[in-house]
Amino acid sequence: xxxxxxxxxxxxxxxxxxxxxxxxxxxxxxxxxxxxxxxxxxxxxxxxxxxxxxxxxxxxxxxxxxxxxxxxxxxxxxxxxxxxxxxxxxxxxxxxxxxxxxxxxxxxxxxxxxxxxxxxxxxxxxxxxxxxxxxxxxxxxxxxxxxxxxxxxxxxxxxxxxxxxxxxxxxxxxxxxxxxxxxxxxxxxxxxxxxxxxxxxxxxxxxxxxxxxxxxxxxxxxxxxxxxxxxxxxxxxxxxxxx
Numbered sequence: 001x002x003x004x005x006x007x008x009x010x011x012x013x014x015x016x017x018x019x020x021x022x023x024x025x026x027x028x029x030x031x032x033x034x035x036x037x038x039x040x041x042x043x044x045x046x047x048x049x050x051x052x053x054x055x056x057x058x059x060x061x062x063x064x065x066x067x068x069x070x071x072x073x074x075x076x077x078x079x080x081x082x083x084x085x086x087x088x089x090x091x092x093x094x095x096x097x098x099x100x101x102x103x104x105x106x107x108x109x110x111x112x113x114x115x116x117x118x119x120x121x122x123x124x125x126x127x128x129x130x131x132x133x134x135x136x137x138x139x140x141x142x143x144x145x146x147x148x149x150x151x152x153x154x155x156x157x158x159x160x161x162x163x164x165x166x167x168x169x170x171x172x173x174x175x176x177x178x179x180x181x182x183x184x185x186x187x188x189x190x191x192x193x194x195x196x197x198x199x200x201x202x203x204x205x206x207x208x209x210x211x212x213x214x215x216x217x218x219x220x221x222x223x224x225x226x227x228x229x230x231x232x233x234x235x236x237x238x239x240x241x242x243x
Contacts, residue, residue: 002224004031008068009223010060012036012051012111013078017190017212018130022075025216031223032068036060038080051078051107057114065118073126073223074115076108081154088150100154105161112169112180119178127180128222129166133238135159136184140241143199149192159184163234170232179231181222185215186238205240 009026013019014035026033036049047063050056064071080103084096112127119125132155139151166182173180187200189209201208218235221227236242 002029002220002226004029004220004223007031007072007223008034008064008070009072010034010036010064010074010115012049012074012076014046015039016077016079017188018185018215019075019077021213021216022077022219025213025220026223029220034064037078051076051080051111052103054110054114057111061114061118070122071115071118071125073128074111075128075130075219076111077130078104078107078111080104080107085154086150086152089153092153097154100152101158104154105158105165108162109165112165116169116173116178116180120173120176123177125178126223127166127169127178128219129162129180129182131162131166131182131184131234132159133184133186133236133242135161135163135182136234136236137242140203143196143203145199147193147196147199149196166234167232179228181227181230181232182234183215183218183222184234184236184238186210186236186241188212188214200241203241204238205243207239210237210239 009031011019011022014023015037023033023035034045036047038050040046040048042048047060049060082099085100134156144150163182166180170180187209189211197209215237218237
């Protein structure tokens with residue numbers, strides 16, 4: 001089993017569907033996990049963070065540094081969105097589009113910028129961004145037929161941008177000993193419509209939709225010394241959906 005050797009690892013969005021699994025997996029692999037989430041109350045290894053607030057992000061970094069003296073890695077896995085998120089293309093208002101881009105892509109930028117600055121001053125660090133297969137390929141709209149859900153345009157714009165943001169930062173941090181990588185999961189099962197689940201599975205090779213803990217192995221690998229020369233990459237985990 002990979003040993004994370006008491007690394008101090010921050011999971012931004014640690015109460016989310018994937019983030020909560022990352023927290024458990026890091027602890028199970030001997031890491032010290034800091035759960036940073038906007039819904040948190042301040043308590044042991046739980047910090048309240050607003051990734052659209054520079055002061056909030058800087059305050060969390062300061063508090064963690066004061067307690068542990070270092071931060072080894074940050075995982076950006078938050079999924080902020082406004083109340084109108086999830087509409088079909090022609091129903092999306094410009095103001096909602098801009099707000100959701102700012103919340104999600106802007107939040108990941110701000111978190112990466114401030115943690116990246118800390119890592120450069122520290123002399124090492126590791127950033128992992130959570131993107132999506134729909135940051136890699138255009139939507140397969142046919143899997144949404146006869147269902148009440150859709151593939152939001154904001155999501156595609158955000159997730160594709162995150163992949164290139166990762167590459168940009170990896171190059172920008174050259175010779176700084178700070179790695180930046182992306183993970184792009186396929187669909188995660190969360191009690192979706194049965195028709196959608198079946199349609200989705202038809203596009204895959206074996207399992208279909210992933211369980212929420214199916215990403216953990218790749219996260220732990222990217223946090224470990226075994227991945228020390230993987231940098232600027234996007235790792236797709238999707239049971240062949242993008243083929």
